[in-house]
Amino acid sequence: MRDILPADKARRERVLSVIRERYRAHGFDEIETPVVEEYDRLHAGIGGDNEKLSYNILRRGLDADAIRAAAGDPAGLSDLGLRYDLTVPLARFYASNRAQLPAVFRAIQIGSVWRAERPQKGRYRQFVQCDIDVMGDDSARAEAELLVASLDAVAALGLSDASVRINDRRALEWMLDAFGFTADERPGVLITIDKLDKIGPDGIVAELRERQATSSAVDAFEQFLRRPQTREYTPYGERQIRRALPDGAPEEIVAHLVGIGEAVAAGTGRTDIPLVFDPFLVRGMGYYTGTIFELAHPSVPYSLGGGGRYDGMIGRFLGQQVPAVGFSLGFERLVDLVELGEDADAAAVVLVHDKDVPVVELVAHKAALIDQGSRVRLERRTKNLKGLLERSAADGYTAFATVAAGAPVGALEIKPLG
Known part of the structure; x- marks a missing residue:
């Protein structure tokens, strides 16, 4: 965690003001949620590794005997915790306030989150997230609105060459099933596939064999990786999506991805759709159920944001399923990258x-x-x-x-x- 000096604070607020203004222009409304959530909600098994990094708050009134009795049981010591992202609080917010919200709710949520990270350059234990989410819409329109608004926001910050890598978790699951990986193997296989950009096809195949994954499935996957067309992602369109997937990809998934591209093209007014289909994009959050995406810019080797569809989360709090999809800008990375002039409105x-x-x-x-x-x-x-x-x-x-x-x-x- 860190102190922020006046000049840096002013710079951060200028960046936030641009993001807010562009998101509001696209019909999103800003909300605010508490920084503290219930322990059980933060540890419900939907936050992936972030749950292990959460800061928990001791129950009030514990004496020494109670602490000793609960040793080794975090749930016995804590009933609250600091939020580690903004998506879990948003799902609880929507479930609590649905009667006062429109049928399709478009939310902006900007605020600090806390994770017990190992501090390093660009990675902090307290940092700001900038999220937009659409709840109540299961069509490609929801993803398109998120992507168009986010691309508009980063363009207003001077990053007009940004693009979005996109995939669908359903396509990943179908692909692994088609190759012959068992259901028990798939979580580990996805962890390995997520390293493709770092270790390449040879490294992926070697690690899968080290994991002792089903040999015939690894052979089929290796053959798929060696196809020249497998890594030909651009330009974005139905032909490229089908070529990047094994034969027989589900029509529903392909049509959804194609529809997103067509809508983003219309929303951005660009003939070159700023999307790249990547069949190996994984994203680690356990709550993603469909499309997933990451924001990329040619000036840096890392992503500047990402998100995806999490249709199953709100139902945990509401008792009925509500479709939802969100996108989070990596504010700490963006603020170090963009160059905004001084506020010209006032001397x-x-x-x-x-x-x-x-x-x-x-x-x-x-x-x-x-x-x-x-x-x-x-x-x-x-x-x-x-x-x-x-x-x-x-x-x-x-x-x-x-x-x-x-x-x-x-x-x-x-x-x-x-």
Whole structure:
């Protein structure tokens, strides 16, 4: 976890404001959920490895004897925890408030989440997620709205060359079944397939044999990986999807993926659909039930966001199934990548004054500039004026003026910084 200095905080807020504005333009409404959820909900077996990284909150009123008695039983010590993502809280929110929400609900949720990660560059124990979700729509329209809005948001941040890798967990399951992998083997096989970009086909086949997966299934999968057309993903369309899958892919899945592409093309106004079908995209969250996607940009080797369809989650809280699909932008990665100019809507002025200028005059000068729409900071003159101005510029100020005792209000000479 980390402190965020004023200039960095201002930069982060500018990025968030762009994301919010674009998502709202696409008809999404912002909500807020508590940072704390019930322990049982956070450990319901739907959060994958994130459940192991969650921060739990001790039950109130535990004494030493109770703690010793519950040793080795986290559920006996905790009844609450900090949220590790925004999807589980959203499912609970929807189940609790459905009567007050439209039939198809489009949500924006932006907030901090906590995971007991091993800290490293770009990976923190507290970080911000920016999610949009569509609940109540099982058609390709829901995925298309998410993808068009997200591509629009990152384009507004200056990343107009972004694209989305897309797959369907149902296609993955069907493919593994067609090759002959048993149901018990498939979770481990998916973990291995997820490493394809890192270790290549040879590494995948070697690891599957080390796992002692069904030999005939590994042979069939290896033959499939060696086909030239298997890795030919672009341009996005029905032909490319079918060529990238084994023969006989279910029509329903192919039609759904094709429909998403057609809708995204219409929504973005582009003839080159910014989607790439990747039959080996896995994504590890256990709650995904259909389409899955990851946001990519040619300037970086890692994803900038992702998501998928999780039709089974809300039913756990509501008692009836509700289709749902979501997309999460990797805010911490985005904020380090994009370059936004300073807020042009208002000047940011530093008033440098001598010690003898009366407070009444300083406040009057400041109020006059604020009334004109400026952001204003008062700074007493120091011997190192250059250093003071450089620090102010680093904090986002763009202009300065010197104030002497008796100077007429509204007549200061404003000069640019830098």
